Every structure is written in structure tokens, then in C-alpha cells.
Amino acid sequence: MALDRRPADMERITNPELAQKFIDEQIKDIQEQVGDKKVLLALSGGVDSSVVAALLIKAIGDQLTSVHVNHGLLRKGEPEEVVEVFRNQMKSNLVYVDATDRFLDKLAGVTDPETKRHIIGNEFIEVFAEEARKLDGVEFLAQGTIWPDILESEEGIKAHHNAGGLPEDLNFKLVEPIKILYKDEVRIVGEQLGLPHGMVYRQPFPGPGLGVRCPGAITRDRLEAVRESDAILREEFAKNGLEGKVWQYFTVVPDFRSTGVKDGKRAFEWSVIIRAVNTQDAMTATVENIPFEVMTHIVDRITHEVKGVNRVLYDFTPKPTGTIEFE
């Protein structure tokens, strides 16, 4: 029988053997719970939903359908990686929905950060529910709830919003195979399941994605500048041994231009802001000391490779007073 709560005396999963033991137990529990019924999963490509997908593929194979909604606010290469890993390599049923236009059209002209979050959250549920209705006979919804989500919602710190918002007529029963695990355990289990290291050890990424890193009204060209500069930053951090050492790092492109010069001509363009912080729990954060030479190289690449950008700034603000994200 699947456990509802983490037993107080449960041994922390710290190695591949313990991870394998957990995987074997879960496979049995999932098969027992689901029988020959169908299961649906919203697969974002984040650590938790990816590990749940990999577990379910092992346990029930074709009875799982995963839906990856590309809201157009994902990082460069992310949707492609989800398709590559789950459709091409793991041969699972993956529905890929490119909903970029829907999201960006709804977000056009919207400047308030919380309104942007609501639009993105609601639209996500709508797209996912539409896909769910296209499938016949799905009884279960799988979710990547983890133990801290349950503790935090019990303590009133944050709502555990995984299932929240789906229309009631869909009436799914929940499958939550990693709900007794801490995040570090989820990563070890993910590696044991054969997921790519980069997918399992990725930095936190907010649900509204690059949408909150394109402050003010999102435009496609500025969003592209965020995505391209973020990709360069991640590539350079990986090359220079900063990946895994810095908790979260990303770029932001605010809606203002400044005068610059490119190829001998006036260039009135955007600035990219780099943010790189370390934290234990995201409640407070300190700014990372990035070596000067690494920074100048990143500045050189971003100003030469990213369209519409003539300046790069570094955010030296700890949390508090700045939050980690800009919106």
C-alpha cells in the first residue's frame, strides 16, 4: 500500500541502492493503485514531474499519457529536451502542445506582475484540461507533490497548489508517488531512473517562467532577448564550474532602452540584468561573487550575440531587500 505520510523513521535516500529500493516499492504500489486504468500527467520538464513521469513509465508504460504544455515562457532548449527524453528515448506517450501564441496573446499589454501570474496559471489549467478531455477513460492524475509541499501547506506557509484549479467534472483520483521524498532524494531517485543529470540537478525555475523575467508588458522580441541571454549565462556558468555552485542564476530584460554604440552607429537598445544568488530556503539570499573575467566574457557574448541589447548590468542586491525574481 502506498504511504500517505513520510514515516518518522524513514531512512534518508542518499545512494543508488536506497533509491532503487524506493523505485521497486513504488512500482508495486503504483501498479496496485492504478490497475489497468489510464493516468495523465502534466509534465513541465522540472525535476519533480520528470521523476514522476519516469517512475510511471517504468510501472505502467503505455497507460501513462504525459502532456507538456509549452507556454512560450520556457528556457531555450527545454521543450525540445522534454520531447527528446520522454518521447524519443523513453518511448512514452507524450502530448506536446505548443500554446505559445495563446499565452502571449493573452499577456499582450499586461504589466501587473500578479495579473501576469494569474493569466499564465489559468491559461495553463485551461490548455491542460482541454487536452485531458480529448483522452478517453483517464481515471488518474499523477502529480509531483513532494514532502516539503505537504509540510508547507499544513503549516500554512504556501498552498499546495498541484491539483488546484482543474475543473471538477474531470474528477481525477491522484497518484503522487514521490510525496514522501525530500528534494535531494527526488534527485537521487531521478538519476537512478536514468534521467539526464542536467534535468535532475537543474536550478529552480518559476512556473510563470521567463514571463516574470520580462518585466512589464511581455513582447516577443524582449522575451527572445531574455531567452537568448539566459542561455548564454547558463552555458558560461557550466563552462566555468559555477553550475551547481550557484543556487539560481538568470537574466532579466526590463522595458527601457539606453543609448549605446554598435559598429560606429548609435544603438538605442535594452539592458540585460544578470542575477546570481545563493540561498538555503529562498527566504533570504546572498549575491554570488562571480569572477571578473567570467563576467566580462559573458558581457561580451551577450552584447554581441543577443539582438537588441547594448548593455549588461549585475544585480548586487541581496534578499532582502530584493526578491530573487524581479516580479
Ligand code: XMP
Ligand atoms: P522570490 O522572487 O520570491 O523567489 O524571492 C523565491 C523562489 O521562488 C521562485 N518563484 C516562483 N516559483 N512560481 C513559482 O513556481 C512563481 O510565481 C514564483 N515566483 C518566484 C523563485 O524563482 C525563487 O526560486
